[in-house]
Amino acid sequence: MKTKIYAAAALGLGLLMFGNTAKAQIQDEQNVTVTLDMQPVLQLFMTTSNQVNFTFNTIESYMGGEIQYGATILKVSSSVNWDLYAVGTSTGGIYWDNQIIYGALGANASTNIPLDVLELHQYPNNNTNGSFVTAGGSCTTGDYSLPFAPVATAAANAGQNNIFATSFGSLSPYTSPGINDKYIAGGFGTSTGAPGTQNIGGSYLTASSIVANSPGTSNYYYVIDYRILPGLPVVFPTDATDQCTADINAIGLGGNAGKTYYQPGVYTMDVKYVLLQDQ
Amino acid sequence: MLRVYLIKKFKASILTVLVFVFYITPFSLRAQCDSYVTPYICTGSGSTNCAAYPTNALLLEGASNQTLTFDNITSYNSGMTLTGATVLHVKVNTGTAACKWSLAVMVSNGGAPTNPATWQQLTAYGASPLPLPQISSLKFRVYNSCNTPNCPDTWQDLTINGQGLYIIKDIAGLPISGCQSNVDALGSYLTDYNAYTFTIDYMITPGFSMPPGSYQLSLQFCLVEDD
Numbered sequence: 001m002k003t004k005i006y007a008a009a010a011l012g013l014g015l016l017m018f019g020n021t022a023k024a025q026i027q028d029e030q031n032v033t034v035t036l037d038m039q040p041v042l043q044l045f046m047t048t049s050n051q052v053n054f055t056f057n058t059i060e061s062y063m064g065g066e067i068q069y070g071a072t073i074l075k076v077s078s079s080v081n082w083d084l085y086a087v088g089t090s091t092g093g094i095y096w097d098n099q100i101i102y103g104a105l106g107a108n109a110s111t112n113i114p115l116d117v118l119e120l121h122q123y124p125n126n127n128t129n130g131s132f133v134t135a136g137g138s139c140t141t142g143d144y145s146l147p148f149a150p151v152a153t154a155a156a157n158a159g160q161n162n163i164f165a166t167s168f169g170s171l172s173p174y175t176s177p178g179i180n181d182k183y184i185a186g187g188f189g190t191s192t193g194a195p196g197t198q199n200i201g202g203s204y205l206t207a208s209s210i211v212a213n214s215p216g217t218s219n220y221y222y223v224i225d226y227r228i229l230p231g232l233p234v235v236f237p238t239d240a241t242d243q244c245t246a247d248i249n250a251i252g253l254g255g256n257a258g259k260t261y262y263q264p265g266v267y268t269m270d271v272k273y274v275l276l277q278d279q
Numbered sequence: 280m281l282r283v284y285l286i287k288k289f290k291a292s293i294l295t296v297l298v299f300v301f302y303i304t305p306f307s308l309r310a311q312c313d314s315y316v317t318p319y320i321c322t323g324s325g326s327t328n329c330a331a332y333p334t335n336a337l338l339l340e341g342a343s344n345q346t347l348t349f350d351n352i353t354s355y356n357s358g359m360t361l362t363g364a365t366v367l368h369v370k371v372n373t374g375t376a377a378c379k380w381s382l383a384v385m386v387s388n389g390g391a392p393t394n395p396a397t398w399q400q401l402t403a404y405g406a407s408p409l410p411l412p413q414i415s416s417l418k419f420r421v422y423n424s425c426n427t428p429n430c431p432d433t434w435q436d437l438t439i440n441g442q443g444l445y446i447i448k449d450i451a452g453l454p455i456s457g458c459q460s461n462v463d464a465l466g467s468y469l470t471d472y473n474a475y476t477f478t479i480d481y482m483i484t485p486g487f488s489m490p491p492g493s494y495q496l497s498l499q500f501c502l503v504e505d506d
Contacts, residue, residue, distance in 0.1 A: 030339035201487035
């Protein structure tokens with residue numbers, strides 16, 4: 001009897017197992033996880049000579065100034081929103097570095113040439129500086145797109161092309177310009193509202209032209225001209241801040257108090273082009 | 280004179296259209312050869328003509344984690360392709376003559392709170408105003424030497440969380456064997472490698488319309504029995 005019970009149980013268990021197998025069906029799966037790692041990339045390509053030289057050795061060059069056309073070309077590629085600005089710097093951070101003077105230093109002569117006497121002109125213009133607020137004068141645009149003023153009216157338009165410099169406030173060159181300052185592209189703040197204060201990610205390699213019949217012009221490609229206008233006597237008549245306000249260290253003022261002209265010699269300064277993430 | 284002129288213009292217009300179509304067509308075709316299956320659920324039909332797992336199985340060759348890293352402008356512009364990153368081996372060699380199977384791929388972004396159409400964001404690099412990358416930005420193509428996939432060697436994509444596409448389609452009638460489209464009869468990669476092995480490539484071309492960050496998607500490959 002016990003044997004029969006065992007046999008019946010074994011049969012039942014077998015049937016149960018067989019039944020399960022018969023009802024099972026093929027079902028299998030494999031999973032692949034895909035990770036997308038998009039890292040921020042900002043690249044500024046600069047085509048320029050290591051040193052842009054201005055030599056003033058004729059009366060005409062002093063009075064008319066010198067312009068270096070297309071001396072620097074800036075090309076941007078960025079995967080994030082960005083701003084681009086230029087800032088004049090030097091060892092002292094306020095004046096050009098005086099390497100040597102020619103002749104004896106005159107009693108009324110100064111070697112403290114403010115950094116912002118360097119003028120820039122950019123092409124194309126900055127069309128994303130929506131936060132710019134003019135501080136007055138001829139600074140009607142928040143960039144360097146206005147053409148260099150003719151010598152006859154240069155003093156009246158002082159500041160419209162002058163480089164943003166650390167000379168006022170002794171700022172670090174990596175402290176970005178404010179709402180009254182010039183940007184080559186983008187502007188102060190991170191607002192994304194129209195008309196915008198930054199350029200969106202992109203590349204000069206793929207951006208379409210923004211100027212009709214001018215291939216290569218885009219928000220990612222800028223040509224920079226430089227001008228220095230010493231004047232005669234050498235007082236740099238266009239000396240002003242990039243906000244078109246008076247330079248507190250202009251000839252006769254501040255560090256140049258009591259001086260009436262700048263001493264001939266060799267002077268150097270650096271221009272930094274800073275591409276920064278803006279988002 | 281005017282009439283001739285118009286005819287010439289008309290011919291020119293036709294020529295222009297033809298040239299335009301010639302160049303645009305290859306890029307504007309919809310990638311998918313077949314309809315999406317939404318939602319795709321990885322369950323069998325209920326038939327029992329095929330032996331169950333693990334007698335019959337789907338085997339994965341290659342890493343179960345694939346990473347596409349974009350860290351230079353060239354890669355952003357040109358995109359990145361992982362060729363042969365995933366290889367699937369099908370082994371369905373035990374069952375009756377009526378045994379049929381299908382193979383599908385389903386996408387998952389982890390569900391809410393992630394938007395159904397976007398990748399799951401793991402880390403944001405910065406605070407970009409750009410919209411999160413779409414699931415459809417991940418392209419994949421499936422192929423083998425026998426051209427058995429339903430949409431062989433064609434870049435495809437999925438668009439919504441839970442959506443699926445058939446690699447080997449659920450087809451009515453008798454199982455298909457040999458070296459042809461949608462082979463779903465008894466067989467194994469061990470004895471018929473070309474028809475029962477599927478190689479998968481992945482491709483993403485981000486451009487500059489996606490915010491930098493780290494994102495994740497999961498692709499689920501399902502082998503199930505058909506009626």
